[in-house]
Amino acid sequence: MAELLPLDWRAERDAIERALGALCDRHAAALGDPLASAVRYCVLGGGKRMRGLLVLASYRTVGGRGDAAPLAAAVEMVHAYSLVHDDLPCMDDDDMRRGQPTVHRRFGVPTATAAGVAMVPLAAWGADAAAAELRLSPEHRSEVVAELMRASGAGGMIGGQLLDLRAERRPLELSELECVHRAKTGALICASVVLGGLAASADRKSLEALRGFGDAIGLAFQIADDVLDVTATTDTLGKPAGRDLDLQKSTYPALLGVAGARQRASALVEEGCASLRKAGLLSEQLEALAELVIHRTS
Secondary structure, three states: OHHHOOHHHHHHHHHHHHHHHHHHHHOHHHHOOOHHHHHHHHHOOOOOOHHHHHHHHHHHHOOOOOOOHHHHHHHHHHHHHHHHHHOOOOOOOOOEEOOEEOHHHHHOHHHHHHHHHHHHHHHHHHHHHHHHHOOOOHHHHHHHHHHHHHHHOOOOHHHHHHHHHHOOOOOOOHHHHHHHHHHHHHHHHHHHHHHHHHHOOOOHHHHHHHHHHHHHHHHHHHHHHHHHHHHOOHHHHOOOOOHHHHOOOOOHHHHHHHHHHHHHHHHHHHHHHHHHHHOOOOOHHHHHHHHHHHHOOO
């Protein structure tokens, strides 16, 4: 990841890490051990921080000038929660994440389950506090929290996870597969882009363009994940490769072939960038992150 990012993104990643640490120090500590340690282990255990970077890039693109890193951290907190629960034995039953034992392997299933649940209100609090620090109105603060929670809930990530579980060991049509992944993976990525716009008080036309961009690259991100699952190694991914095949999941490479899946992802990135271009919002930062979605190696 680091080698593919422009050098000036390192400061943004560091800012997100600091904001995540502050969020854990201020609120996760109150959970007491072992929950507090489990939250910190997951949240501060590394990662691409792609969703957080998208928050910062969209915020700047529409004119934001404050410190949006705490808002980016709130989004990353939700993402971290999803990984904890996705790895549980009742879900994908994975033993490794980001090159280290998964949370339930390190702390046990009950603690991992409870820690994941605890991250959701922590993220909601963090998003509201971040919006307040950016001096948004109470109405806009509510809109920020609502956007994050909608993307995380039954109509987004959680609903998509359920659809993904139900789809195991049965073939899906391409339209069905895209429905699953626009929710499970795409919804939070899309919300990351929109949240940056909301934090900068962007107008509705700009928010619509940002949403179109986020929706397209969110699905492209999942396609790239599917491709990496069959082309990369466990060492490169930091998690077991080939798990989609083990779980008998429908994937883009299975339906379209690796080359076809890559073409679909590239088309989605162009579609997303076109949404921003039409609105005059295609910044260098957002375009670079869109390209990184499909050219990353992990």
